Amino acid sequence: MxxxxxxxxxxxxxxxxxxxxxxxxxxxxxxxxxxxxxxxxxxxxxxxxxxxxxxxxxxxxxxxxxxxxxxxxxxxxxxxxxxxxxxxxxxxxxxxxxxxxxxxxxxxxxxxxxxxxxxxxxxxxxxxxxxxxxxxxxxxxETRRMTQATIESERSSALTLLAAGIAHEIGNPLNSLDIHLQLMKRCMKKLPKSLRMELEKSVGVARHEVARLDQITTQFLRAIRPQPLKLDVENLNCLVQESVAFLQVEISNRDILVELELGSTLLKLRVDRNQLKQAFYNVIRNAFQAMKTGGILRIKTGVDASCAFVIFSDTGPGIPAENMSHIFAPYFTTRESGSGLGLMVVKRILQAHGGEVGIESIEGKGVSVILRLPCTVQRTRLLNSGCPRSGLKRETT
Known part of the structure; x- marks a missing residue:
């Protein structure tokens, strides 16, 4: 007025x-x-x-x-x-x-x-x-989320294109280097002992670095190149136990206590056992590297109304708040020797199964990584768009 x-x-x-x-x-x-x-x-x-x-x-x-x-x-x-x-x-x-x-x-x-x-x-x-x-x-x-999704999609496409070049330009030369280093090691047996021991040490370091580069390349390719799922009915508790057993030597060397709390009513799931175990390895190794020596890793499995879940909780230092939004980004790592691809691989594997990954962190107290898997394989999912013209009705049985 x-x-x-x-x-x-x-x-x-x-x-x-x-x-x-x-x-x-x-x-x-x-x-x-x-x-x-x-x-x-x-x-x-x-x-x-x-x-x-x-x-x-x-x-x-x-x-x-x-x-x-x-x-x-x-x-x-x-x-x-x-x-x-x-x-x-x-x-x-x-x-x-x-x-x-x-x-x-x-x-x-x-x-x-x-x-x-x-x-x-x-x-x-x-x-x-x-x-x-x-x-x-x-x-x-929602606009920001859509924009971010578009950026991630474009980034993934660029990385996939780059992966094809990496597989040829790095993978093949690394194999050649490893073969020639092995040949050198055989030839060194004819040398005097003092000289042989010194050269064997240098060759060992070189082979170790070649193996590390090969592992980084493999992780990179797994992270960005979709792998077809080989689905079979598996017991999630067994896959967790097998993963822990596979890493038992590293567990003992680091003096880490692993506590398992496996759900008694857990459903069997149709999953790719090898890819899912790879996701478990990455999460467990991240926890080990965060705790360094000593500490407790608690692994809990269970099932709710629609999903089975696996929770990995460590007693490490936690993730700083300013890093939480970057933890799934490729090459993001806070460790000098880290590749920054581990959690990216985990996210890709879970998404391929129709599942999701959640992270909870309290600085100074540790991190919990929650992996959720649908009890049935989800290829597509109908989203509630709220559009009355869609003609779709919800039915209950």
Missing amino acids: KRAFLEKLLGRIPRISPGEVQVYLENLAREKGFLETIFNAILEGVIVTDIQGKVLYLNRSACAFFGIQEDASLGTSVGEIMHGLDLEAVSGATATISGDLEVCYPQHRFLNFYVVPLMSEAGIEKEMQLEGQGIILRDIT
């Missing part, structure tokens, strides 16, 4: 009867209620502040975005709600300000916002005067 109209209305109050005042107030109340209904119905968040940045109004969506109550937030600084917002820039702004905001509570999401100045006519010359700011917020979480 314009300031000129309010001034005119206030000037007429002495000449208006109480009944007319009541009618005016009822009309104003209806208009206010109608506008509030509209603002509360829209999906975008709306916050209105005065020129000092104090909140005058916020709609239902804005409250939901930040997990706050309207009554408790009125009169507070907008900076207390939108942490990180430049309050001074907003409180004195006469131009539109735009930006993105990450919200962690009550739900992790990303918001795009823009701040517009609210101007009104004032004085005889009707100059525009700043009355406050309006802040419009839009949830862009």
Whole structure:
């Protein structure tokens, strides 16, 4: 409502009867209620502040975005709600300000916002005067996820193309090097003992490095080149026990205690035993390397309404919060000797089975890696798009 109209209305109050005042107030109340209904119905968040940045109004969506109550937030600084917002820039702004905001509570999401100045006519010359700011917020979480998925898809395609070159340009020369090093070792048997021992040590180091490069190349190819699943009915508990037994020497050398808590009612699953055991190896080795020497690795299996799960919990130092968003990225590692491909392989194997990987970490207390596998093989999955024209109905049996 314009300031000129309010001034005119206030000037007429002495000449208006109480009944007319009541009618005016009822009309104003209806208009206010109608506008509030509209603002509360829209999906975008709306916050209105005065020129000092104090909140005058916020709609239902804005409250939901930040997990706050309207009554408790009125009169507070907008900076207390939108942490990180430049309050001074907003409180004195006469131009539109735009930006993105990450919200962690009550739900992790990303918001795009823009701040517009609210101007009104004032004085005889009707100059525009700043009355406050309006802040419009839009949830862009899904948009960011789709963008990230597109980037990851393009990255995967580029890596797959690169893998074909690596297999030829690195794999074959490494095999040739290893063969020639073996031939050198045989020829060294004819040399004097002192010279032979020195050369054997150098050849041993060279063969070890060749083997390490070959392992990195193999991991890289497994990570980005899809392998067809050879599905068979397997007992998940047995696969976990076999994986632990395979790594028993490394477990003993590192003085690590492995505690197994295997579910008694676990369903048998159709899985590729070799690929799934490879995923287990990678997770277990990551836990060993995090704990270094000593520590406890707890492995728990079980089943819920729709999925079987395996949880690997270590007592290592945990993952810093700033690294959590990068742990599945190729080549990301915090270890000098790490390849940064282990968890990427795990994620690819679980996704090929229709499953998923979750990570929970508490700095200083350890990491839990949760592998979830569907109890039935999922090739496709119908998503609830919310489109009434799809003609699809949910049936229960």
